[in-house]
């Protein structure tokens with residue numbers, strides 16, 4: 496998912512990257528079948544395997560703004576990215592709702608379910624908008640170039656996943672923007688693009704408005720600042 500968040504550029508240590516044999520991953524095309532069918536749950540031994548560790552290292556390397564630019568990605572700011580967007584058939588995504596040049600959390604086997612606002616733990620920072628069951632906001636996606644949409648998402652969700660150490664987490668809560676990014680990335684691993692759903696949130700994300708442009712400059716001019 497692309498991000499509107501500003502993030503500071505961090506200098507990449509190219510020499511270090513070469514020593515670790517990091518590979519710049521290329522984004523797959525919107526029509527690639529890997530983006531349109533669900534990715535299977537990973538077994539714990541697969542999550543802990545050296546092969547997966549190398550894939551995760553390549554993903555963390557490739558989501559940085561500088562590397563996205565090198566890979567000719569449609570955007571350089573990311574809030575998250577799912578493995579299948581790079582053509583990788585693994586149920587993994589990177590989660591960085593604050594921007595892609597800070598820490599990116601590695602998430603395996605994610606799921607989510609909506610929770611109603613009155614089930615949300617008491618949080619003094621909760622805003623009034625988080626009292627709604629769903630909310631509308633703009634989204635853009637690395638797999639849907641030169642386009643954006645207004646997408647209805649659940650405001651509060653309960654998430655489950657396995658972390659980088661192979662530890663299972665269950666029923667943690669997310670709200671607002673973080674919940675939106677989580678839903679967008681999990682939907683990728685379920686074979687769903689935000690732009691494919693215009694049938695009501697009961698059936699997945701509900702894209703209520705969709706705008707696609709012919710060129711990147713047209714998109715840049717039209718994308719609300």
Ligand SMILES: [Zn+2]
Nearest residue numbers: 496636637638
């Ligand atoms: Zn996306």
